[in-house]
Amino acid sequence: MIDVKKELARMSEEMDPAIRSYIKDELPENLIEACRQYPYAGGKRMRPAMVLSACGAVGGNKEKALPMAVAIEYIHNFTLIHDDLMDGDEKRRGMTTSHVKYGMPTAILAGDALFAKAFEIMANMDIPAETMRKAMQIVTVAVWDLARGQQMDVNNENEGQVSMEDYIETIRLKTSVLFAAGAASGALIGGANDDVVKAVHEYAMSLGVAFQMYDDILGIFGDPSKTGKSAGNDIRKGKSTVMVCHALKTIKDTKELETFKSILGKLDATDDEIEIARGILKKNGSLDYAVELATKYTKDAIAKLDVLKDSKDKEFMVALAEFAMSRDV
Amino acid sequence: MIDVKKELARMSEEMDPAIRSYIKDELPENLIEACRQYPYAGGKRMRPAMVLSACGAVGGNKEKALPMAVAIEYIHNFTLIHDDLMDGDEKRRGMTTSHVKYGMPTAILAGDALFAKAFEIMANMDIPAETMRKAMQIVTVAVWDLARGQQMDVNNENEGQVSMEDYIETIRLKTSVLFAAGAASGALIGGANDDVVKAVHEYAMSLGVAFQMYDDILGIFGDPSKTGKSAGNDIRKGKSTVMVCHALKTIKDTKELETFKSILGKLDATDDEIEIARGILKKNGSLDYAVELATKYTKDAIAKLDVLKDSKDKEFMVALAEFAMSRDV
Numbered sequence: 001m002i003d004v005k006k007e008l009a010r011m012s013e014e015m016d017p018a019i020r021s022y023i024k025d026e027l028p029e030n031l032i033e034a035c036r037q038y039p040y041a042g043g044k045r046m047r048p049a050m051v052l053s054a055c056g057a058v059g060g061n062k063e064k065a066l067p068m069a070v071a072i073e074y075i076h077n078f079t080l081i082h083d084d085l086m087d088g089d090e091k092r093r094g095m096t097t098s099h100v101k102y103g104m105p106t107a108i109l110a111g112d113a114l115f116a117k118a119f120e121i122m123a124n125m126d127i128p129a130e131t132m133r134k135a136m137q138i139v140t141v142a143v144w145d146l147a148r149g150q151q152m153d154v155n156n157e158n159e160g161q162v163s164m165e166d167y168i169e170t171i172r173l174k175t176s177v178l179f180a181a182g183a184a185s186g187a188l189i190g191g192a193n194d195d196v197v198k199a200v201h202e203y204a205m206s207l208g209v210a211f212q213m214y215d216d217i218l219g220i221f222g223d224p225s226k227t228g229k230s231a232g233n234d235i236r237k238g239k240s241t242v243m244v245c246h247a248l249k250t251i252k253d254t255k256e257l258e259t260f261k262s263i264l265g266k267l268d269a270t271d272d273e274i275e276i277a278r279g280i281l282k283k284n285g286s287l288d289y290a291v292e293l294a295t296k297y298t299k300d301a302i303a304k305l306d307v308l309k310d311s312k313d314k315e316f317m318v319a320l321a322e323f324a325m326s327r328d329v
Numbered sequence: 330m331i332d333v334k335k336e337l338a339r340m341s342e343e344m345d346p347a348i349r350s351y352i353k354d355e356l357p358e359n360l361i362e363a364c365r366q367y368p369y370a371g372g373k374r375m376r377p378a379m380v381l382s383a384c385g386a387v388g389g390n391k392e393k394a395l396p397m398a399v400a401i402e403y404i405h406n407f408t409l410i411h412d413d414l415m416d417g418d419e420k421r422r423g424m425t426t427s428h429v430k431y432g433m434p435t436a437i438l439a440g441d442a443l444f445a446k447a448f449e450i451m452a453n454m455d456i457p458a459e460t461m462r463k464a465m466q467i468v469t470v471a472v473w474d475l476a477r478g479q480q481m482d483v484n485n486e487n488e489g490q491v492s493m494e495d496y497i498e499t500i501r502l503k504t505s506v507l508f509a510a511g512a513a514s515g516a517l518i519g520g521a522n523d524d525v526v527k528a529v530h531e532y533a534m535s536l537g538v539a540f541q542m543y544d545d546i547l548g549i550f551g552d553p554s555k556t557g558k559s560a561g562n563d564i565r566k567g568k569s570t571v572m573v574c575h576a577l578k579t580i581k582d583t584k585e586l587e588t589f590k591s592i593l594g595k596l597d598a599t600d601d602e603i604e605i606a607r608g609i610l611k612k613n614g615s616l617d618y619a620v621e622l623a624t625k626y627t628k629d630a631i632a633k634l635d636v637l638k639d640s641k642d643k644e645f646m647v648a649l650a651e652f653a654m655s656r657d658v
Contacts, residue, residue, distance in 0.1 A: 026477065027477065027481070028477065028480045028481050028484050030480065030484065031476065031477060031480035078441075079441075082437050082438075082441060085437065086433065086434040086437055086438075104415065105415040105479075105480075105483045106480060106483070108411050108414065108415055108437065109411075109415075109476045109479055109480050109483075110476075111441070112407075112408075112411060112440070112441075112444070112472070112476045113472075113473055113476035113477070115441070115444060115472075116469050116470075116472035116473040116475075116476065117469075117473055119448055119465065119469045119472075120466070120469035120470060120473060122465075123462055123465035123466045123469050124466060128458075129457075129458035129459040129461065129462045130458040132458065132462055133452055133458045133461055133462070136448065136451075136452035136465070137449070137452045137453060140445050140446075140448045140449035140452050141445075141449060143441070143442075143444075143445035143448075144442055144445040144446055144449060146445075147360065147438045147439075147441045147442035147445065148355065148356065148357060148360060148442070150434075150438055151357045151359065151360035151434075151435060151438050152356070152357050154434045154435070154438075155357050155359065
């Protein structure tokens with residue numbers, strides 16, 4: 001059984017020199033520093049790991065896919081920088097966010113510049129131009145969809161109650177598409193045919209949904225000392241999640257529903273109130289429902305990999321899907 | 330002699346259906362609307378016109394370059410949306426700016442989405458993949474440089490006095506690189522060899538500098554009813570321009586220098602004070618100096634076109650360079 005955390009750490013060590021090699025010393029210094037801040041700070045590196053393992057799992061040369069892995073990680077980081085600004089977040093995993101550290105204009109420009117650099121890296125990949133074109137088509141659509149997903153997320157927050165379908169569509173666009181673009185482009189660079197590229201794409205789409213759902217579970221039931229997020233904040237922010245969608249449809253007791261609604265979105269809710277909301281989610285089966293649904297997506301993801309021959313990389317991809325549902329961080 | 334304004338208007342009519350064809354009805358509606366706002370609002374369309382004319386001037390089929398023209402216009406508009414947000418501007422040519430109309434998060438996302446769409450369009454161009462790769466390399470570097478130029482602009486504003494060299498480097502990056510990427514990729518798609526692509530790139534770099542310098546002149550000496558900009562605002566904002574750089578180095582009279590410095594950057598300067606500052610710029614030859622320098626860049630630009638055979642498109646490119654220096658808007 002693969003230890004996914006260890007394997008991700010090992011892959012990070014392999015990828016980090018590349019991740020740190022593309023942003024050269026140029027002027028102006030403050031922009032270059034801001035471009036480096038997020039990608040150099042680390043993270044789980046799940047997306048670039050998916051590029052490399054998908055390339056390997058189809059029998060490709062991972063070296064050829066390394067620039068694509070870096071590009072996907074830069075795109076991920078560009079969206080994080082803009083996301084933190086939009087959300088007004090001051091911290092990310094203990095790090096001061098870009099717009100707080102460098103100011104709003106620099107945060108916007110650093111995101112834009114990382115985006116441009118990602119596509120520059122792709123345009124210069126040592127692969128046939130026709131393959132590069134296909135990879136480019138996959139990734140550009142993904143970034144377009146990502147922006148749509150983030151806008152849906154913003155709209156959901158302003159609109160209050162959101163249907164389960166809308167919520168899942170939002171996380172497909174906001175989270176899954178970049179996982180999927182990474183996996184599909186890795187497979188493509190590895191020489192896979194269209195059917196395999198499609199299967200790997202679908203694997204990562206489902207994995208992304210499971211990953212985000214489990215993130216939402218950790219956001220409410222996780223250990224803050226491990227997740228680095230104050231548990232309960234998602235409740236205070238009134239964030240629509242599978243659990244919240246389920247609870248609002250399921251709670252029968254009128255008084256309990258009122259209590260739950262009064263805590264949801266209450267920015268100054270006390271820890272006791274958060275505990276009450278958590279209790280209500282558990283009692284009404286909303287936590288169980290979310291875990292079951294995420295498990296279903298994980299299984300769907302793994303089933304897509306049937307088209308691949310057995311290999312160490314395929315094993316890692318299976319383990320990564322399971323990890324999406326079993327991590328504590 | 331070509332009437333550039335008329336020709337640009339004619340080309341706009343030709344290009345506008347394409348410019349309006351790539352952003353489909355999708356969800357969420359507010360993001361799609363925000364993506365359409367700037368590119369659909371019109372503008373001079375100088376950048377896409379340059380793509381098409383460069384393609385035509387090297388003997389290429391302009392139809393093939395049309396998607397690239399749209400992509401360059403989308404990139405231009407994405408930078409305008411982010412620029413308006415960074416500058417806190419509420420109006421652009423009479424139109425309410427994106428972040429005021431749709432809110433900050435949507436303005437950020439609309440810019441990002443337009444950027445992604447531009448590259449999606451490029452990735453799907455009906456041209457050989459190897460040509461697409463080269464065009465992609467040119468454009469991605471341009472957007473990276475553009476972000477650097479915009480950051481320099483922000484830094485210049487915070488730092489106060491800027492050297493002439495730094496100012497010109499800023500406008501090369503902030504303005505010229507996208508003109509140049511447009512012209513070079515148009516020539517490339519038209520089938521030009523590397524030398525011609527390079528010459529056309531250099532033409533547009535010089536043209537861009539002349540264009541921006543003349544923009545600065547119009548910003549201080551232009552007719553507000555034509556430019557749509559309140560004349561004097563660049564003085565009130567203390568914007569470094571060729572004229573200002575020249576004046577600060579040239580003014581001999583200590584008292585006059587003090588007067589000039591006291592008005593420069595004075596946000597509530599009266600119209601009389603602006604008139605005094607204008608007088609000082611004229612008297613010390615700073616206006617003449619800027620006009621001469623911009624003229625030199627225009628001539629340099631036109632000289633680069635010697636590699637091209639005579640054609641209607643080449644004639645337009647020459648006229649466009651002259652127009653950069655003779656327009657009233």
